[in-house]
Amino acid sequence: MTNQIVQGILLGGYYALIACGLSFMFSVMRIINLAHGSLAVLSAFALWLLASRFHVPPFYGLAIVLPLMAVIGWALQRFLLERSARGGALLPILTTFGLAIVIDNVLFEQFGADTRSLAPFIGSLSYDSWEWPGSIYVGKLAVIIFVTAVVLLGGLQLFLTRTGLGRSIRATSEDPDTAGLVGVDARRANALAAAIAMVTVGLAGAFLGMRATFDPYAGATQLLFAFEAAVIGGAGSLWGTLVGGIVLALAQTLGAKIHPQGFLIGGHVAFLIVLFIRLSTSGLGLRGLLHLPTGKTP
Amino acid sequence: MSLLSIEDLVVRHGLLQAVRGVSFSVERGETLALVGANGAGKTTLLRAIAGAHQAASGRVIFDGTDLSGVPSHERVRKGVALVPEGRRLFVQMTVEENLLLGRTAGRRGDWSVERVLETFPNLKPRRHAKAGHLSGGEQQATAIGRALMSNPHLLLLDEVSLGLSPLVVDRVYASLRGLINSGTTIILVEQDLNRALSVSNKVICMLEGRVALAGDSKNVSRDEVTRAYFGLHRNGAGGVPA
Numbered sequence: 010m011t012n013q014i015v016q017g018i019l020l021g022g023y024y025a026l027i028a029c030g031l032s033f034m035f036s037v038m039r040i041i042n043l044a045h046g047s048l049a050v051l052s053a054f055a056l057w058l059l060a061s062r063f064h065v066p067p068f069y070g071l072a073i074v075l076p077l078m079a080v081i082g083w084a085l086q087r088f089l090l091e092r093s094a095r096g097g098a099l100l101p102i103l104t105t106f107g108l109a110i111v112i113d114n115v116l117f118e119q120f121g122a123d124t125r126s127l128a129p130f131i132g133s134l135s136y137d138s139w140e141w142p143g144s145i146y147v148g149k150l151a152v153i154i155f156v157t158a159v160v161l162l163g164g165l166q167l168f169l170t171r172t173g174l175g176r177s178i179r180a181t182s183e184d185p186d187t188a189g190l191v192g193v194d195a196r197r198a199n200a201l202a203a204a205i206a207m208v209t210v211g212l213a214g215a216f217l218g219m220r221a222t223f224d225p226y227a228g229a230t231q232l233l234f235a236f237e238a239a240v241i242g243g244a245g246s247l248w249g250t251l252v253g254g255i256v257l258a259l260a261q262t263l264g265a266k267i268h269p270q271g272f273l274i275g276g277h278v279a280f281l282i283v284l285f286i287r288l289s290t291s292g293l294g295l296r297g298l299l300h301l302p303t304g305k306t307p
Numbered sequence: 308m309s310l311l312s313i314e315d316l317v318v319r320h321g322l323l324q325a326v327r328g329v330s331f332s333v334e335r336g337e338t339l340a341l342v343g344a345n346g347a348g349k350t351t352l353l354r355a356i357a358g359a360h361q362a363a364s365g366r367v368i369f370d371g372t373d374l375s376g377v378p379s380h381e382r383v384r385k386g387v388a389l390v391p392e393g394r395r396l397f398v399q400m401t402v403e404e405n406l407l408l409g410r411t412a413g414r415r416g417d418w419s420v421e422r423v424l425e426t427f428p429n430l431k432p433r434r435h436a437k438a439g440h441l442s443g444g445e446q447q448a449t450a451i452g453r454a455l456m457s458n459p460h461l462l463l464l465d466e467v468s469l470g471l472s473p474l475v476v477d478r479v480y481a482s483l484r485g486l487i488n489s490g491t492t493i494i495l496v497e498q499d500l501n502r503a504l505s506v507s508n509k510v511i512c513m514l515e516g517r518v519a520l521a522g523d524s525k526n527v528s529r530d531e532v533t534r535a536y537f538g539l540h541r542n543g544a545g546g547v548p549a
Contacts, residue, residue: 186379190379192410192411194380
């Protein structure tokens, strides 16, 4: 059981990493980016292309792909999300849904339906492990992913609280109109936040490719994990995202222990339980969710 | 050259014309009080100067530059700072963080966090408290301090006494007198006529989006302002100040 808990916690690091960008974009721009998973897969394919065609190892490839993802995030915000956000809350969701379809199909058109992995390009790191007391084997890559998630979330936290740019992003997320009145360029702050979010997505895509296989349509599953981890941890909270990722992974691990096919179900159950607890404590409850009458007489 | 010239400014809220062809100017170091009943267009006028509302027509000329089409954050860079009605602090941030945000525009000047805390001593022990946990007076002081941190040439104050106890209002106005004496140019929107007249050099009374009365605060009687306030007096004492 201890082994499962350790593996679950380490897997939670990956979920936190992929949920981080989704949560960040939601908290700053109030946009649920349904193309999140597809963009992570796009990053994985970019690294795979660099490794297989140009012999650039994935960790070095990040030096090219992450700045590229930042530019993609900046451009997405400036030319797509900002415009669609003017049309109300629903339009950005539909826009990013459309974007996910476009990305998936462009990747399919370019790379075909074959599954790929970055594991062959990182040597023994993909399967090497350390033995811990109690015959617990922890994968080196899993530990690297977990540490990366903690460092990334901590770094983002420091950036947001200790730097002028971070304060500008927080001010914009709280009240963009007033942010403008104190000298903050809200458009720039949002574009910068989108660029940062895409860098985290790029990193998550890299680790997705190193620890597993991916294909052009793998984005939907990654989006689901990211969404569940973000909701469990409280969308918008950086450290909450780490907790959400760990809870999701532990629930999946527990589900797999109960039934061989219980891995995904375990995660979904944990997500639904937390969702309903959040709704009931926020005063909405199931009735609010389903728009049912309260039953009170006027 | 005047620091601020408003020329035939029209601002709309949808179909409603909130400001209807207003013109006036403010010299450096002056304090102008904008008074008028609720809905007279004072706040809309102030927000239009700050760039929070776009003008339908007319011009806002600040320090010789036409600000038409210039977004609010650029206006802060040029030296216009607004203390909005209701304070509009970033409630999830601390007092210090709110103040530091005022420096985003990057204007050089004497204002620092320490100087704001000296000007508003009630903020000193609350430096690391979240703005949402402050009292009304502390919030108002933070909002004024945040605007001052941008080292503005022109400070726009919208209803600084709204919702505050008389004691706290006295304290806020005592701090404002210090700013006025230091030569800061101020446009002050105020419901309290006595306070408005006591701190200002010039007064403009607005009615239904227009200037109903304009003149030097010393030369305009309280009775004249009151009559203009309720629409009993139009274009009376002094005309539009030069």
